[in-house]
Amino acid sequence: MLIEEFLKNNAVRLADKPAVVCGDQQVTYQQLYADCVACAERHAEEGREPGTLVPLRATPTIDYLIEYFAIHLGGCIAVPLAKDLSDEEFSRYAVELQDAEVPEGTADILFTTGTTGKSKGVMISHDTIMADAENLIDAHKYSSDLTFIIAGPLNHCGCWSKVFPCIIQGATIILKDGIKNLDDLFLTLESATTKVATFMVPSSIKIAMEFGAERLAKLSDKIDFIETGGAPMAPKDLQRLCQLLPHSRLYNTYASTESGIVATYNFNEGECLHGCVGPAMKNSAISISPEGYILCSGRTLMTGYFNDLQTTEEILKDGVITMSDFGKLDEQGRLWLIGRNGDTINTGAYKVEPTEVENAAMEHPAIKDCICIATPHIVLGTALKLLYVPTDQATVTKREIALFLKSKLEGHKVPLAYEQVESINMTFNGKKDRKSYRS
Amino acid sequence: MKEQIRTLLEDALPIVDLDSDFLLGELDSLGVTTILMLLSEKFGITLESSDVTPRNLKNLDSLVKLVESKLQNK
Numbered sequence: 001m002l003i004e005e006f007l008k009n010n011a012v013r014l015a016d017k018p019a020v021v022c023g024d025q026q027v028t029y030q031q032l033y034a035d036c037v038a039c040a041e042r043h044a045e046e047g048r049e050p051g052t053l054v055p056l057r058a059t060p061t062i063d064y065l066i067e068y069f070a071i072h073l074g075g076c077i078a079v080p081l082a083k084d085l086s087d088e089e090f091s092r093y094a095v096e097l098q099d100a101e102v103p104e105g106t107a108d109i110l111f112t113t114g115t116t117g118k119s120k121g122v123m124i125s126h127d128t129i130m131a132d133a134e135n136l137i138d139a140h141k142y143s144s145d146l147t148f149i150i151a152g153p154l155n156h157c158g159c160w161s162k163v164f165p166c167i168i169q170g171a172t173i174i175l176k177d178g179i180k181n182l183d184d185l186f187l188t189l190e191s192a193t194t195k196v197a198t199f200m201v202p203s204s205i206k207i208a209m210e211f212g213a214e215r216l217a218k219l220s221d222k223i224d225f226i227e228t229g230g231a232p233m234a235p236k237d238l239q240r241l242c243q244l245l246p247h248s249r250l251y252n253t254y255a256s257t258e259s260g261i262v263a264t265y266n267f268n269e270g271e272c273l274h275g276c277v278g279p280a281m282k283n284s285a286i287s288i289s290p291e292g293y294i295l296c297s298g299r300t301l302m303t304g305y306f307n308d309l310q311t312t313e314e315i316l317k318d319g320v321i322t323m324s325d326f327g328k329l330d331e332q333g334r335l336w337l338i339g340r341n342g343d344t345i346n347t348g349a350y351k352v353e354p355t356e357v358e359n360a361a362m363e364h365p366a367i368k369d370c371i372c373i374a375t376p377h378i379v380l381g382t383a384l385k386l387l388y389v390p391t392d393q394a395t396v397t398k399r400e401i402a403l404f405l406k407s408k409l410e411g412h413k414v415p416l417a418y419e420q421v422e423s424i425n426m427t428f429n430g431k432k433d434r435k436s437y438r439s
Numbered sequence: 440m441k442e443q444i445r446t447l448l449e450d451a452l453p454i455v456d457l458d459s460d461f462l463l464g465e466l467d468s469l470g471v472t473t474i475l476m477l478l479s480e481k482f483g484i485t486l487e488s489s490d491v492t493p494r495n496l497k498n499l500d501s502l503v504k505l506v507e508s509k510l511q512n513k
């Protein structure tokens with residue numbers, strides 16, 4: 001069954017139940033499905049052919065969800081892009097997707113950071129969507145009496161993947177535009193009439209504990225579970241969250257756009273183990289390569305990278321994906337994360353390839369050379385920093401560079417720190433010496 | 440104090456227009472929490488989720504007022 005068939009069934013089974021709430025707007029399951037069908041029919045009348053790759057901005061709105069499901073109902077492929085993407089970048093994606101072909105069964109393409117300085121499109125099948133949703137339902141016990149708050153980007157697997165188990169089970173989704181308005185988030189949690197759950201990256205959990213510990217503690221009986229992932233959470237933060245929410249299930253999950261959602265661990269059930277992400281989920285299998293890399297297999301894997309067979313073959317062979325993370329399995333089959341290979345920088349649970357940032361920065365006429373490195377950050381733990389060498393006699397402010405990069409990249413790829421330097425450290429064979437900048 | 444706050448925030452949030460009269464509209468989750476954390480740390484005050492209001496984050500002047508009122512109530 002496809003996710004849209006569950007939506008259709010719930011339009012009858014749970015007709016008047018709120019499906020999605022966003023600010024003052026709300027749609028029931030019956031309305032949501034009717035709106036999706038009407039939207040799909042409108043696009044068909046406008047001439048959209050089945051198989052078309054449709055880019056759309058993943059705004060945290062009901063309209064976005066309607067557009068998304070309508071794309072599938074019309075037999076097309078959805079390509080959710082960052083909500084704050086510039087018009088120039090959106091057009092670039094639209095051109096790249098025009099007349100392109102993807103394997104049969106592809107549902108979505110999600111773009112992630114790429115080592116070649118360009119984002120990679122991860123192709124997700126309809127079956128993968130279902131397999132991820134089944135994993136979450138099985139492990140986290142989603143049910144129709146749950147209200148799930150999604151307060152993060154809907155084009156990234158962490159938040160996006162939660163839409164599907166909610167739809168399948170007939171839960172209510174509340175969409176929030178980030179946790180910028182933390183007070184509003186707490187008010188939503190406090191006023192919920194059912195048990196609630198959410199997904200938050202570690203930096204967001206830290207923020208909630210920093211500025212709302214007392215309010216969080218009062219919600220202990222109401223919060224059914226919180227899932228986190230995407231970045232390591234400090235041991236003291238794990239313990240503090242357990243103390244604040246003794247009755248809630250608290251999960252640390254191992255997932256990526258390429259592998260899907262593969263393992264999860266409740267760190268509020270006896271042992272609070274740092275680095276443990278639990279056993280493989282229902283539709284997944286995990287092993288460790290002789291070199292120590294985590295290997296994932298099962299129905300949750302991507303189909304491949306869009307228009308990039310070479311990169312696909314580098315990590316996906318015979319139904320097994322080799323992750324960039326090092327790990328180990330204990331005697332109970334639980335996965336432990338040990339570290340990560342490569343130059344990828346994890347900032348606020350977003351993985352960013354420094355080359356992508358550097359290539360964009362090099363397009364600025366006042367920059368002669370640059371390197372993107374990791375730097376400690378008060379909120380994120382780790383932020384991006386751009387060291388740049390200006391062209392002769394050029395003067396450029398960090399705000400000018402930041403705004404330039406904002407027009408080229410998704411928001412999380414724009415460095416927060418900048419420093420003008422005389423030169424960039426190079427290795428003996430002429431490559432950027434990234435290791436020399438690591439603390 | 441206003442210039443102190445400006446310097447502090449300029450360094451941490453390069454994209455944000457600190458002269459805006461609708462500062463909250465300029466900020467994302469990260470921006471809001473960075474401001475709360477930096478002000479808490481710099482001025483030794485306690486800020487909470489309920490302090491994030493359009494009024495308190497209207498512009499730099501309103502941030503100064505927020506800090507001053509927290510300092511007075513310490």
